[in-house]
Amino acid sequence: MVRLVNSLTKADAFIILSVFAIAIASIILLNTIVYAGKPDGVVIELNGKLYAKYDFSSINSQKMVEINTEYGYNVIEIQASGKVRVTKASCPDQLDVAMRWINKPNQMLVCLPNRLVVRLVGKPEIDVVSY
């Protein structure tokens, strides 16, 4: 009824190696193109829409941003040196807190239960806050 292959075949090795190669190539591409340079600002998005935008040059050393909406509660810490993290979250899994600091352009912190995306940008068009 069932034809069984009882070992790792050449085709298996080919599949595994090609998946690995594609993944490594994408990581290298991401690091050289998407994550290159230093970030200029932080963009906070809620439910796919822009919530706030901060420029690192307009922050003295540190800034805490509290977000309390119908989607949930989050506290975001922004350091003027160019890094950002989520310090508090009302979501059950706390994955966004576990991600700790991000410091490269286009990197992001995501909290799906609260519909929150915190993203570092290379060149922000708007300074300071735009609620």
Place this chain on the structure above:
Amino acid sequence: MLFHIDLWGLSKLKNTKKLIFLSLMTAIGIVLQVIESYMPFPIDLPGGKIGIANVVGLIIIPMLGGVPALIVAVLRACIGSLLFGGVISAIYSVSGAIASTLTMIIAYKYIYPKASLIGVGVIGAVAHNTAQVTVATILLGNVGIFSYLPILMIISIFTGGFSGLVAQMFLIRGVKIYD
């Protein structure tokens, strides 16, 4: 066999064994999904799952074909995530289950005797993670989440390979019990 929607003749009494087997497989899938939900997920894809529950699909596809595997996968994802997750995790689970099972059915049909179930499992796990990333992109409206995909692909080599190995060992030892 692939698109043979006869509902595998459930009305006939002699297929009660099949029904029991599929129910057992669904239950095993739910348990695997619950165990999986307690495993730490290495990157921040909220609601994302590793996809160990694909083992069940990998066992059913060679034994009974694609349609039962798809039905069991969707049932498993719905029941498991509604019992131990939420609506968002249900969206993730169902889309991941459908994507991985469909891909595994196609992969099994075309590459199986050449590649073992390990290769089929890796392909299914990659499809599972791609579906999850796509769902996260749609839910958040942010294409940047696709940058997680390469890391997820490397993880899926291990989880998919593990699933394939487990299914292979199960089939080698257990096929006689079913027959």
